[in-house]
Amino acid sequence: MPARNILVINCGSSSLKFALVNESQDTFPLQGLAERLGSPEAVVQWQIGDTKETRQIPNGAHREALEAILPLAQEVAGGQLDGIGHRVVHGGEDFTASCLIDDAVLEGIRANAQLAPLHNPANLIGIEAAMALFPGLPQVVVFDTAFHQAMPDYAYRYAVPEFLYKEHAVRRYGFHGTSHRFVSKRAAEMLQLPVDDSCWLVAHLGNGCSTCAVVNGESRDTSMGLTPLEGLVMGTRSGDVDPALHIHLTRTLGWTIEQVDNMLTRESGLKGLSGLSNDMRTLHEALESGHAGATLAFEVFCYRLAKSLAGMACALPQVNGLVFTGGIGENSAAVRARTIEHLKVFNFAVDAEANARCTRGVAGQIQAEGSPRILVVPTNEERQIALDTLELLD
Ligand code: ADP
Numbered sequence: 001m002p003a004r005n006i007l008v009i010n011c012g013s014s015s016l017k018f019a020l021v022n023e024s025q026d027t028f029p030l031q032g033l034a035e036r037l038g039s040p041e042a043v044v045q046w047q048i049g050d051t052k053e054t055r056q057i058p059n060g061a062h063r064e065a066l067e068a069i070l071p072l073a074q075e076v077a078g079g080q081l082d083g084i085g086h087r088v089v090h091g092g093e094d095f096t097a098s099c100l101i102d103d104a105v106l107e108g109i110r111a112n113a114q115l116a117p118l119h120n121p122a123n124l125i126g127i128e129a130a131m132a133l134f135p136g137l138p139q140v141v142v143f144d145t146a147f148h149q150a151m152p153d154y155a156y157r158y159a160v161p162e163f164l165y166k167e168h169a170v171r172r173y174g175f176h177g178t179s180h181r182f183v184s185k186r187a188a189e190m191l192q193l194p195v196d197d198s199c200w201l202v203a204h205l206g207n208g209c210s211t212c213a214v215v216n217g218e219s220r221d222t223s224m225g226l227t228p229l230e231g232l233v234m235g236t237r238s239g240d241v242d243p244a245l246h247i248h249l250t251r252t253l254g255w256t257i258e259q260v261d262n263m264l265t266r267e268s269g270l271k272g273l274s275g276l277s278n279d280m281r282t283l284h285e286a287l288e289s290g291h292a293g294a295t296l297a298f299e300v301f302c303y304r305l306a307k308s309l310a311g312m313a314c315a316l317p318q319v320n321g322l323v324f325t326g327g328i329g330e331n332s333a334a335v336r337a338r339t340i341e342h343l344k345v346f347n348f349a350v351d352a353e354a355n356a357r358c359t360r361g362v363a364g365q366i367q368a369e370g371s372p373r374i375l376v377v378p379t380n381e382e383r384q385i386a387l388d389t390l391e392l393l394d
Contacts, residue, residue, distance in 0.1 A: 002080065003022050003023045003024035003025070004022070004023050004080075004082040004083075004390060004393075005020055005021070005022050005023075005029075005073075005077035005080060005081050005082055006020070006021045006023075006081075006082060006083050006084065006085050006385075006386040006389045006390060007019075007020055007021075007069075007070070007073045007077075007081060007083075007084045007085070008020075008021055008084075008085045008086075008087070008382045008385045008386055008389075009066075009084060009085070009086050009087070009126050009130060010086075010087040010126075010382075011062060011086070011087075011122050011123050011125060011126030011127075012119070012122050013118060013119075013121075013122040014035070014036060014037045014038055014039070015033065015034060015035045015036075015037060016033070016034040016037065016062055016065050016066070016069075016126060017032075017033050018030075018031065018032055018033070018034075018046075018069055018073075019031040019032075019382040020073050020076055020077060020081075021382055021383055021385075021386035022077075023386070023390060028382065029048065029049075029076050029077075030046060030047070030048050030072060030073060030076040031046065031047055031382075032044060032045050032046025032047060032069070033045055033046075034057075034060075034062075034065035034068075034069070037060060037061050037062055037064075037065055038059065038060075038061050039059070040058050040059055041056075041058075042056070042057045042058060042059060042060040042061075042064070042065070043055070043056050043057065044057060044060075044065055044068045044069065046069070046072065048076060055068055061125075062122075062125045062126050062129045063129040063132070063133070066126070066129045066130055066133055067133065070130070070133055070134060081134075081137065082137075082138075082390075082393060083137060083138040083139065083140060083389045083390070083393050084130050084134065084137055084138075084139045084140070084389070085098075085139075085140045085141075085142055085385040085386055085388060085389035086101075086123060086126060086127050086130070086139065086140065086141050086142065086385075087123065087141075087142055087144070087178070087381070087385060088109055088119075088120065088123040088127075088141045088142065088143050088144070089116045089119035089120060089123060089143070089144050089145070089175070090112045090113075090115045090116035090119065090120050090143070090144070090145055090173070091108070091109075091112060091141075091143035091144075091145045091146050091149075092108075092111070092112035092115055092145070092169060092173070093149065093169070093171075094108040094111065094112060095108060095141075095143045095145070095146050095149070096146055096149040096150070097146055098140055098141060098142040098143070098146065098385075098388035098389075098391075098392065099140065099141060099392065100138060100139070100140055100392050101127060101131070101139045101140065101141055105141060106124070106127070106128075109123065109124055109127075109141065110124065114169075115169060115173070115226070123141075127139065127141070138389075138392070138393055140385075140388060140389040140392050140393075142178055142384070142385045142388050142389075143177065144175045144176060144177050144178060145173045145174060145175060145177055146177055147174075147177030147178070147180060147181045147218075147219050148172075148173060148174030148175075148177050148212075148219040148222050149219075150218035150219050150220070151172070151174070151219055151220060151221055151222070152220065155172070155220065155221040155315065156171050156172040156173070156174075157171055157172070158170065158171065158172065158225075158226075170226060171226065172222075172224075172225040172226060172230070173224075173225065173226060174210070174212070174219065174222035174223075174224050174225070175208070175210060175222075175224045175228045176204045176208065176210045176212070176222075176224070177219065178381045178384045178385060179204045179325060179326070179379040179381050179384075180202050180204060180210075180212040180214060180219060180222070181214075181217075181219075181384060182379055182380055182381065182383070182384040183202055183204070183323050183325045183377040183378075183379050184198075184200045184202055184212075184214040184217070184323065185217070186363070186377045187200055187320075187321055187323045187375050187377050188200075188320075190363065190365075190375060190377070191320065191321065191373065191375075193320060195216070195217045196216045196217050197216060198216065198217075198320045199213075199214065199215050199216070199316045199317060199318050199319055199320050200212075200213075200214040200316075200319070200320060200321055200322070200323055201213060201214075201309050201312050201313065201316070201319060201321075201322045201323065202214060202322075202323045202325065203305060203309060203322070203323065203324050203325070203326075203329055203339075204325050204326045204329065204379065205232075205305070205324065205325070205326040205327070205328035205329040205332075205335070206235075206326035206327045206328065206329075207234065207235040207236075207278070207327070208224075208228055208234050208235070208237065209223075209231070209232040209233070209234045209239075209305070209326070209328070210222055210223045210224045210228075210231055210232060211223045211231070211232065211305070211308045211309055211312050212312065213312040213313070213314075213315035213316050215315065215316060215317065220315035220316070221311075221312055221314075221315040222312075223239075223308050223312070229264060229265060231308060232301075232304055232305055232308055233269050233270065233273070233297075233300055233301045233304050233305075234269045234270070235269050235270055235271065235278035235279070236265065236266050236267065236268060236269045236270070236271045236272070236278045237264065237265050237268060237269045238264045238265075238268035238269055238272065239269070239304065240304075241264065245260070246260050249263075270283060270297045270301060273293065273296055273297035273300055273301075274286070274291070274293040274294045274296070274297035275293040276291065276293050276294055276297075277294075280327070280328045280332055280335070282294075283297055283298055284298075284332070284334060287334075298334070298335070298338070299338070301335065302335055302338040302339045302341075302342065303342055305335075305339050306339045306340075306341075306342030306343050307342070309322065309339070309343065310343065310345075310346070313346065319346075319372055320372075320373065321372065321373035321374065321375050322343075322348065322372065322373070322374045322375070323374075323375045323376075323377050324336055324374070324375070324376050324377070325376070325377050325378065325379040326379060329376070330358075330359070330360075330361070330376060330377075330378050330379070331359045331360065333355045333356050333358070333359065336350060336355055336366065336374070336376070337350050337352070337355055340374065346372065347370065347371055347372060348367070348371050348372055348374060349367065349368040349370070349371040350366055350367065350368055350371070350374060351366055351367060351368040351369075354366040354367075358376035361378050362376070363375070363376055363377050363378055364376055
C-alpha cells in the first residue's frame, strides 16, 4: 500500500491553518495559512518544499479558502488524498477520543459551543465546508480537551456548588491535549520506555501555556481549566489570579465584566507584566539590556511554571522525565534553566551545554548528572491529528 496522505485543518474565526501529512515523510509536503477570511484582503499562503505562493481570494470565507486548498492538496498528494483531520477545541464531556464525523458528532460539537463560543463554531464552519466539497472523503475530529477526560474528579472539579457542574458543565477541562499526548509518547520512545508504563511532567509553552501530568499515556491533571485562561502566565493571558479580582475591579474602577475579561485575556501575561511584548524572543533581547519589565515578566513566568510543575507532581506515582515543548519550551534555554533552578527540591538540574544545544527543532536530554531526566521534545499537533485520522481509517 502506498504511503497515505491526510489533510489537517485548523479553522479559526477568520483564519485557517492547514498541512498535508504523508505518513512516510518527516516534513509536510504542503502547508499554509488562509487569513483575514471574510474581508476584502482575504488571502491563502502556502509552501510546497521551498516554494512559497500566495493567492488573493477577496471576500472569500472558509469555503472559498478550502476551494483553493483542496485541489492543491490533491495535486501534491498525487491524486491520493485519504482523509481530512480537523482540530476542534472543545469536546466537553462528550468526547474522550478522536472520532469519525457523523451527524451525532456534529451535534456534539454544536452542543459544546457554549464552552468555546469563539472556537467551536469556527471549527464547525471548516468541517461543514470540507464535507460539502469532498463528501466522499472520510473526515475525523481531534479535540484539544479529549486527552484530559481521563482526569479524576478530584482534579477536574472546582470547589463551587454542585449544580454548577451537574447542570451547567462548570468544571476543569484542560486544553493542548493533542500536544501533551504527542510529546509524552515521543518522550517514552526517546527513553525506550513503554508509554503505558511511564510518567511525565509536561510543559507546553507557546503563546498559550499549560502543564500536564501524564501517567501511563493518560492525563491525570493539567493547569488549564474551564477555559484556556487558567494556570500559567502566557503571552497575553494572566493565568491564575485571585477570583475576587473581578469584583475588586468592578467596585474600585467600575469595570464591566467584558473589560475585566479583555484585560485578563489580551492585556496581561508577559505583555502586561513587561509593558513591552507578549513575545518571549523580544523579552530575551530586552533582558540583555537590563529592561526591568522584561526581567520581571521572565522571572514571574519561570517561577509560576515551576510552581505549577511542582503541583502536577502530586498526580504522579514517580517521574520518568520532565518534558519541555512549544515555541518557548523548544527554544528558550534561558526559560528552561531558570525554571529548573526553582525545582531543586526534586533534584532537577540542567546541563548547560546540552540545554544550549536543544533549540530549533533539536530534541534531546538536558539534565545534569544525578538529576531526573529533562527532555526537549518538539511538538507536532498536525502529525498527531493525522495519526489519529489514519488510525480511525484503519
Ligand atoms: P502558538 O501557541 O501560537 O503555536 P508557538 O508554540 O509558536 O505559539 O510559541 C510562540 C512563542 O515561542 C513566542 O513567545 C515566541 O517568542 C517563542 N519563541 C519562539 N522562538 C524562540 C526562541 N528562539 N527563543 C525564545 N522564545 C522563542
